[in-house]
Amino acid sequence: MTAAVGGEEALIAGFLPALPRGAHTVVGPGDDCAVVRGADVVTTDMLVESSHFWLDVSSPYEIGARAAAQNLADVAAMGAQPTSLVCALSLPPGMQADWVNEFARGLGERCEKAGAGVVGGDITSGPVLTVSITALGSLEGRAPVLRSGARAGHAVAVSGTLGLSAAGLEVAAQLRGLPRPERARVEDELRRAATGSPAAAAAHCLGIFKAPTPNLSAGVAAAQAGASAMMDVSDGLLRDVGRIARASGVAIDLDQRAWGATPGGQGVPGKLAQPTGPELPDAGSQPSGGAPPSGNGLPGVATLLRRCAQWLGVPAGQVEARVRQWMLTGGEDHALLATFPTPQVAAAAGFQVIGGCAQAGAPEVTVLGQAVGNVVQKTGWDHLQR
Numbered sequence: 416m417t418a419a420v421g422g423e424e425a426l427i428a429g430f431l432p433a434l435p436r437g438a439h440t441v442v443g444p445g446d447d448c449a450v451v452r453g454a455d456v457v458t459t460d461m462l463v464e465s466s467h468f469w470l471d472v473s474s475p476y477e478i479g480a481r482a483a484a485q486n487l488a489d490v491a492a493m494g495a496q497p498t499s500l501v502c503a504l505s506l507p508p509g510m511q512a513d514w515v516n517e518f519a520r521g522l523g524e525r526c527e528k529a530g531a532g533v534v535g536g537d538i539t540s541g542p543v544l545t546v547s548i549t550a551l552g553s554l555e556g557r558a559p560v561l562r563s564g565a566r567a568g569h570a571v572a573v574s575g576t577l578g579l580s581a582a583g584l585e586v587a588a589q590l591r592g593l594p595r596p597e598r599a600r601v602e603d604e605l606r607r608a609a610t611g612s613p614a615a616a617a618a619h620c621l622g623i624f625k626a627p628t629p630n631l632s633a634g635v636a637a638a639q640a641g642a643s644a645m646m647d648v649s650d651g652l653l654r655d656v657g658r659i660a661r662a663s664g665v666a667i668d669l670d671q672r673a674w675g676a677t678p679g680g681q682g683v684p685g686k687l688a689q690p691t692g693p694e695l696p697d698a699g700s701q702p703s704g705g706a707p708p709s710g711n712g713l714p715g716v717a718t719l720l721r722r723c724a725q726w727l728g729v730p731a732g733q734v735e736a737r738v739r740q741w742m743l744t745g746g747e748d749h750a751l752l753a754t755f756p757t758p759q760v761a762a763a764a765g766f767q768v769i770g771g772c773a774q775a776g777a778p779e780v781t782v783l784g785q786a787v788g789n790v791v792q793k794t795g796w797d798h799l800q801r
């Protein structure tokens with residue numbers, strides 16, 4: 416049944432039961448406004464078909480989950496506890512009511528897990544599917560963790576994964592380029608892939624692209640531990656590190672821990688993504704089939720990305736450079752990026768240290784002391800400059 420058949424009211428009545436009420440909700444959906452407690456921070460992010468997702472790749476459940484995750488990560492990045500969210504949907508002609516119900520289920524489940532209610536929204540029609548979310552959160556009496564609090568001597572650290580969504584986007588693009596029967600065969604291969612195989616890595620990255628799983632509780636943990644600055648990585652690590660550096664008036668140098676290698680270790684020289692520039696050490700030569708990335712931090716992420724690169728057919732000599740590019744410039748895993756007074760404080764909050772802050776001097780962001788232009792061509796995503 417298309418969403419149009421029962422009209423707006425029937426559609427809304429159909430999916431409302433899938434939406435969590437939330438512990439901070441005084442008045443939920445159904446009136447002109449919701450009334451919520453705990454609205455110290457507010458953020459909004461839109462997702463637009465073909466700019467953020469493809470309807471032939473992501474399920475409605477995944478698009479709902481992703482819309483929630485992207486916005487909840489912004490709340491967490493202030494050191495706030497997400498409390499509530501409103502969701503506006505613009506539906507293209509012919510959309511099925513079941514599609515909207517599944518979207519609501521994905522959105523609702525992620526919000527419920529995060530402790531947030533879905534307290535209202537809007538439905539309209541338009542040429543492409545558009546989702547617009549506004550999320551609110553409570554600081555629970557703490558000061559917000561801004562982008563501007565990093566100081567010279569502070570450690571730079573992340574919680575979560577880097578580069579998986581960017582690699583997953585390439586998997587999605589490769590699938591979309593296949594003729595129909597071949598695509599079905601490859602999708603089946605991804606579904607059945609054996610643990611530790613390149614296909615399993617590709618399937619995992621594709622899953623993160625479709626519905627990222629940021630570690631939302633790390634936001635409050637970082638704030639409680641004394642994080643000095645924080646944001647979520649949506650546009651790419653180097654680009655977003657630059658935003659903290661500029662807001663705080665510090666210089667930030669990242670080291671090889673950012674792409675899963677050991678600092679000062681005997682890295683095997685790897686090729687850069689560009690033909691020119693100095694060589695950086697790679698993350699060593701963990702073979703595919705090594706330990707799974709879960710619980711293994713950024714080195715585990717690099718291992719997974721190497722396997723995904725293999726599945727994508729990246730030539731062996733370019734794999735290390737591609738893994739580095741994904742981890743340094745890929746956004747949308749929505750990892751939390753924070754600075755802490757010391758590396759020990761960062762580690763105690765569950766963050767992985769990837770660099771440090773120094774007195775400002777140009778350039779603001781360097782990688783092992785090198786200008787980022789020597790390391791990658793683009794630092795991240797910009798909707799208006801692609």
Ligand SMILES: Nc1ncnc2c1ncn2[C@@H]1O[C@H](COP(=O)(O)OP(=O)(O)O)[C@@H](O)[C@H]1O
Nearest residue numbers: 457458459460461485489492646647648649650
């Ligand atoms: N249309 C807009 N009107 C007002 N402020 C905006 C608009 N678009 C973006 N901003 C603000 O600019 C800043 C940067 O936006 P953005 O890069 O989207 O941040 P984020 O990655 O946290 O979503 C944010 O503080 C955001 O609120």
Ligand SMILES: Cc1ncc(C[n+]2csc(CCOP(=O)(O)OP(=O)(O)O)c2C)c(N)n1
Nearest residue numbers: 460465466467468469584649650746747796
């Ligand atoms: C179909 C498709 N193409 C490309 C991308 C890649 N992409 C889209 S937006 C984006 C960066 C995040 O931007 P935005 O949604 O504006 O988040 P914000 O910075 O506002 O948090 C990236 C890497 C994608 N997710 N989907």
Ligand SMILES: [Mg+2]
Nearest residue numbers: 459460461649
């Ligand atoms: Mg935004």
